[in-house]
Amino acid sequence: MNIKKPVLCCTSITKFFSGVIALDKVNFNLFPGEIHGLLGENGAGKSTLIKCLTGVYLPDHGDIYYEGKRVVFAAPSEARNRGISTVYQEINLIQTLSVAENIFAGRQPLSKGRINWKKINERSRELLAMLDLDIDVTALLSEYSTAVQQMVAIARSLDISAKVLILDEPTSSLDEDEAHMLFNVIRKLRNEGMAIVFISHFLDQVLELCDTLTILRNGESVGEYRANEISKHELIIKMLGKKLAAFENRVAELNSSDESKKDVFYSVRSMSRRKSMKHFDLDLKKGEVLGLAGLLGSGRTEIARLLFGIDKPHSGNTVIKGVSGSVLSPKNAVRHSFGYCPEDRKLEGLIPCLTIRENIVLALQVKKGLLKYISLKKQRKIAEKFMQLVSIKAPSCEENVSRLSGGNQQKVIIARWLAANPEFLILDEPTRGIDVGAKFEIQKLILKFRDLGMSILFISSELDELVRCCDRVAVLRDRKKITEYTGRSLCSEKIMATIAHVTSEAEDGNLL
Amino acid sequence: MRKIISNEEFKRVLGPLAAFLLIMMFNMFFTPGFFNMQIKNGHLFGSFVDIFNRGAPVMIVAIGMTLVYATGGIDLSVGSIMAISGAVAAYMIRPDYTKGVIEYGTLPPLFAVILIPLLVAGLLGLWNGILVAYLKIQPIIATLILMVAGRGIAQLITQGQIITFEYPEFQFLGSGFLLGLPVSVILVIVMLVLVNFLTRKTALGIFIESVGSNPTASFYLGINSRVIKLFSYLFCGICAGLAGLIVTADIKGADANNCGLWYELDAIASVIIGGTVWGGRFTLFGTLLGAIIIQSITTTILSRGVAPEQILVFKAIVVMAVTLVQSSNMRKMIVDSVFVANRKTDKTVNKGLN
Numbered sequence: 001m002n003i004k005k006p007v008l009c010c011t012s013i014t015k016f017f018s019g020v021i022a023l024d025k026v027n028f029n030l031f032p033g034e035i036h037g038l039l040g041e042n043g044a045g046k047s048t049l050i051k052c053l054t055g056v057y058l059p060d061h062g063d064i065y066y067e068g069k070r071v072v073f074a075a076p077s078e079a080r081n082r083g084i085s086t087v088y089q090e091i092n093l094i095q096t097l098s099v100a101e102n103i104f105a106g107r108q109p110l111s112k113g114r115i116n117w118k119k120i121n122e123r124s125r126e127l128l129a130m131l132d133l134d135i136d137v138t139a140l141l142s143e144y145s146t147a148v149q150q151m152v153a154i155a156r157s158l159d160i161s162a163k164v165l166i167l168d169e170p171t172s173s174l175d176e177d178e179a180h181m182l183f184n185v186i187r188k189l190r191n192e193g194m195a196i197v198f199i200s201h202f203l204d205q206v207l208e209l210c211d212t213l214t215i216l217r218n219g220e221s222v223g224e225y226r227a228n229e230i231s232k233h234e235l236i237i238k239m240l241g242k243k244l245a246a247f248e249n250r251v252a253e254l255n256s257s258d259e260s261k262k263d264v265f266y267s268v269r270s271m272s273r274r275k276s277m278k279h280f281d282l283d284l285k286k287g288e289v290l291g292l293a294g295l296l297g298s299g300r301t302e303i304a305r306l307l308f309g310i311d312k313p314h315s316g317n318t319v320i321k322g323v324s325g326s327v328l329s330p331k332n333a334v335r336h337s338f339g340y341c342p343e344d345r346k347l348e349g350l351i352p353c354l355t356i357r358e359n360i361v362l363a364l365q366v367k368k369g370l371l372k373y374i375s376l377k378k379q380r381k382i383a384e385k386f387m388q389l390v391s392i393k394a395p396s397c398e399e400n401v402s403r404l405s406g407g408n409q410q411k412v413i414i415a416r417w418l419a420a421n422p423e424f425l426i427l428d429e430p431t432r433g434i435d436v437g438a439k440f441e442i443q444k445l446i447l448k449f450r451d452l453g454m455s456i457l458f459i460s461s462e463l464d465e466l467v468r469c470c471d472r473v474a475v476l477r478d479r480k481k482i483t484e485y486t487g488r489s490l491c492s493e494k495i496m497a498t499i500a501h502v503t504s505e506a507e508d509g510n511l512l
Numbered sequence: 513m514r515k516i517i518s519n520e521e522f523k524r525v526l527g528p529l530a531a532f533l534l535i536m537m538f539n540m541f542f543t544p545g546f547f548n549m550q551i552k553n554g555h556l557f558g559s560f561v562d563i564f565n566r567g568a569p570v571m572i573v574a575i576g577m578t579l580v581y582a583t584g585g586i587d588l589s590v591g592s593i594m595a596i597s598g599a600v601a602a603y604m605i606r607p608d609y610t611k612g613v614i615e616y617g618t619l620p621p622l623f624a625v626i627l628i629p630l631l632v633a634g635l636l637g638l639w640n641g642i643l644v645a646y647l648k649i650q651p652i653i654a655t656l657i658l659m660v661a662g663r664g665i666a667q668l669i670t671q672g673q674i675i676t677f678e679y680p681e682f683q684f685l686g687s688g689f690l691l692g693l694p695v696s697v698i699l700v701i702v703m704l705v706l707v708n709f710l711t712r713k714t715a716l717g718i719f720i721e722s723v724g725s726n727p728t729a730s731f732y733l734g735i736n737s738r739v740i741k742l743f744s745y746l747f748c749g750i751c752a753g754l755a756g757l758i759v760t761a762d763i764k765g766a767d768a769n770n771c772g773l774w775y776e777l778d779a780i781a782s783v784i785i786g787g788t789v790w791g792g793r794f795t796l797f798g799t800l801l802g803a804i805i806i807q808s809i810t811t812t813i814l815s816r817g818v819a820p821e822q823i824l825v826f827k828a829i830v831v832m833a834v835t836l837v838q839s840s841n842m843r844k845m846i847v848d849s850v851f852v853a854n855r856k857t858d859k860t861v862n863k864g865l866n
Binding site: 340350351367 | 724726789792
């Protein structure tokens, strides 16, 4: 950036939350025509910084300059009116309204006291055209894919006059193609001179898209870097402040262990469900991690739901611990000592009104039954034990779960199932949307419990992660199980090729 | 451990507790003789005691309502169930009254007069539960059916008349005293202890809360949400049945038109004032406090000689005030308005600087 002046910058921003420091003298410079990645673990202060910049919070110390002038935004609307648009992580759109209605919900232009529909539709088309999107704005939002919905959310927050666009985890619910579609739009906006802040947990995406990176750690700014001058490895080290090498070696060592002798715990033959999953066979062995790889919608979650009895299969035989039987409901599955950490931890996992303690003991309590109440003393003991085991960071086990960060919430759900001591645990995207540190901790836990003889089904979009943790990986494509890789043949290139339907020697050689 | 639990619960009932104390303080200064208590024939009397005595039916209904409310439901039919249960009891005592026969015939045994109406109330609660849990009808609609139809059923049983009766043992339920305390108050205590045991000494309470708070997650956990919901409506029905018996025994007659009228609203208000979350955390102590607040408002108004036609308006104002005190949003708004005002001055200063 030659001698451009920053459009938005802040100097030594400090913010306390009830005495705890959340941001410590953070400097941040955003120039027009750049995509600025904001990186850090959960709790590093990314969201707090954004909220200070956009008027949600008032910083305790430090100044914010917008277009060269010192500003104090008293409310988010003030920041927005002056051209700082923010798109938050969750898409807050209404599925049953039209695209245009969503864009103008709550601020419909009026003419003579009535809503000016013509103007709404026209302006919506204009806004979406800015994002290279040509869709029917009068159609219901629900008719469009998540990616398009994400664009609509951006269009909603975008005004013609917007100079700064802040995107908080915009890709967390998008698949790869959709994410790239979004990237093109972001690049287009940048080339038109907009300044963009991009927050994401996907380091590859950040490196691919961003020009500049600011890394936060524990509320402090670690530094500002040019994206093309830093490697992913360096980035992780900077984010974590520690080295990963030790862990990676350990994993490699574990992967090479011999697993042909392991007993089959749960075996499925030609299971299928109409419109959900085509016939597949699967063997889950004790003390083994089986990975499921495939794109979103390839049948990964569908298999998990079938195995856990959430969806009933339309055909197939199952053998559990050598006895043929079927799992027809989650209740049934729990009785067979199964556990399931679902993909969407908020919607399907957490009980938001309960404490950490109650969330952790819940699965064990269900397993024991309604009448065999676990005493508070015991509950507390269990909760504390597992909080420590999965290293949940919280002041006490009596804290409400909804106050925890995403990574810690995910750990609560994992702790919940570990406390119930399952023999078979399904983890559906356990590391999505959580910070790198928590990610590695969860991966370590998976291996630890594998070594204790648990059978684990591990679903993940990150191939590196699957290769690192799994003994075997089954690859899915179009709701069909294509193949399995094991031992030496297990590598991310081969999995990738299979997912992408590239016929190569890799695929021929290792069909099981 | 217990300390922390009670602390958490204590925080939740702080609002209603403050409201209750305020009402009591008002009475201390402005209603002469409000706290006077007399012991007549070994029984406790007085305005203060009256709050608990008169409030007992609402308290019992509200205890049942708490569970339903915590599962993410609501039961509008409790008032009608009260009327039906009272009508059944009165009909059993004087089956031929509606045909114009004044004679009683042989009196049915007391346990039958109590248990059969409770059984009927339980069945009605079960009906609500089946509609909600198994047929997935929205609770407000499902229970509205019985709210409307129930009063009709009660009128059919009494043939549109008020069946009055004399049955001292049964009347004991409504106006008797035991150990110096009104029997209705003792019944409240018994129900409270029972429900507290059922929900906090078994996993029922936490299951109710998780089903209400996140039904999908509860299903994945293997909690049988249908049974949990069914139970809560069934139990709520029984509570309403018991309240109906107390009211009927107290007035020595079954009035299908008025027995339990608007009780559903009082009960729901009690639950909400008490701090129970719709589909989530419930607190029985809070509910009890809520019911006491509702009743103390009524008693205060009555003992101050406010005209009966104004009571509802007064009640509405106080209920609104209490809920506002409890609303965390409201508190935030007040704090923010002070805070933002400061910020605005801040900004003007900055503008001057620029």
